[in-house]
Amino acid sequence: MGGRLSVSSCDLDGFEGLHHAVQGSYVDVMQLRRGKLRGTLSHIGIGDFSLSVGSFNLGVRTQRTSSDDKLIVGMLLSAEDRVTHFAFDMRPADVLAIPPAIEHDGTFHGASSYAALRFDLSEVASIFAGEARLSDPATWCEKNRYRADPAVAAVTARRLSQIVSRLAQHQDALSEFSADFWKRAIVDCITATIFQSLPLxxxxxxxxxxxxxxxxxxxxxxxxxxxxxxxxxxxxxxxxxxxxxxxxxxxxxxxxxxxxxxxxxxxxxxxxxxxxxxxxxxxxxxxxxxxxxxxxxxxxxxxxxxxxxxxxxxxxxxxxxxxx
The missing domain is CATH 1.10.10.60 (Homeodomain-like)
Structure with missing residues (x-):
């Protein structure tokens, strides 16, 4: 899971900035509410793994068709209004699994923030080692939503924000081994909802x-x-x-x-x-x-x-x- 770490952040000045809401992907975006869309978008890359964290102040419609074999695991961090992905209604801290090569559509009716992991399907065996169902790549070949404990939402949003901020400040000082630890910490933070939803x-x-x-x-x-x-x-x-x-x-x-x-x-x-x-x-x-x-x-x-x-x-x- 190793690799050098890189962090980039930018301010959004219009819905066009959300075309690259998930690093390595292109998303079609249509603005749904009147006003100037503003927000922020950050990407953390560690080898082929990436985390994207974004926020925006207006409702949008998003559509994406995957052109590669990457799996996307996304978490809704906050939402002032209804959010739907596929046929799933999403609440803050809910996690969405988007399989490779699957067309994805989402609707945000108001200001929202999200985090999205993008990694190879072959990595689930190591990421979810010990969890028989989750470590099987076949599990991730169907779209799914994991419903969160409401207490997870605030903790996850705060911790992810801290991680992105701190890594952006110190990315050049981190060794490859430290970068690997932070990669695992990021995955752990977003997939906490998945683990707490599993049966005992x-x-x-x-x-x-x-x-x-x-x-x-x-x-x-x-x-x-x-x-x-x-x-x-x-x-x-x-x-x-x-x-x-x-x-x-x-x-x-x-x-x-x-x-x-x-x-x-x-x-x-x-x-x-x-x-x-x-x-x-x-x-x-x-x-x-x-x-x-x-x-x-x-x-x-x-x-x-x-x-x-x-x-x-x-x-x-x-x-x-x-x-x-």
Whole structure:
């Protein structure tokens, strides 16, 4: 899932800007309401994978015929009026699957915002590893809508906005490994609706919790300092998220997401402790380890270590000065 990261953003000045609402695709657009259409459009590219995030202030009609074998998974982030795609009525945080080579039509009756992933159908096996139905490419050959929990909408919209903003500011500073982590984080953010709509996984065989956790720890040790996303672990060990969560909770009393967060916080702590304040910033180190919201990151850091990251970075400088 690797690749270098690129981010581009622009302001919309007319409905024509929405012709490229999804990176790599051309969409026919007709304005439905009077006024000057304005908005914003951002694209994040990581290898062949892309995320598009757009917003606009007026109703539009969109039509698209795919000319390639890419799958599009879109999420409606906000809407002031009715939105329909195919024959589906959409609510904020609902997810729409648009199969390759399928003609797509949508109607936005008012101001709206959306996010859309575009990737190869062959990648679903790794993206949804451990989820038997979703990891099967055949599942994605039919259009579908996944209805969201209303609580997901605000969280998703805020987090995606933060990710796009932060990556745009620091795209040149990210390594290929960090870019891969953010690719997985973006996918995870948009597909949260899909996972929460799946039935509970109470069947199937799993490795023992302790053996699975030990295997994960060996995997993390081999990964070194690079951040590892939970979806990467599911892909590597062919286990569902629920199965991985059960194993970690049985062994540590915490889930794998919390465990990985602690792991990344410890990596940041070690980096800051060995860095010079004038040559390293907390923001850059945090972003390399997958933290986009600095305020929340500082809270996590303080809760775990009893000091703020700026203090860790500054402590070494003061000690060196005293020793001199």
């Amino acid at each position: 996984d109470e069947t199937g065989t799993l490795p023992s919790a302790l053996r699975l956790v030990h295997n994960v720890e060996d995997y993390l040790a081999a990964a070194g300092a690079r951040p590892v996303h939970v979806s990467e672990l599911c892909a590597a060990f062919r286990v569902s998220r629920r199965g991985l969560h059960r194993a970690f909770h049985d062994v540590f009393g915490i889930g794998p997401v919390t465990f990985l967060r602690y792991k990344r916080l410890c990596a940041i702590h070690s980096t800051l402790k060995e860095s010079s304040p004038g040559k390293t910033t907390v923001a850059e180190v945090a972003l390399q380890q997958g933290f986009v919201e600095l305020g929340r990151f500082s809270q996590y850091y303080f809760a775990l270590f009893g000091e703020y990251p700026s203090e860790t970075l500054g402590l070494r400088g003061r000690r060196v000065a005293l020793a001199a």
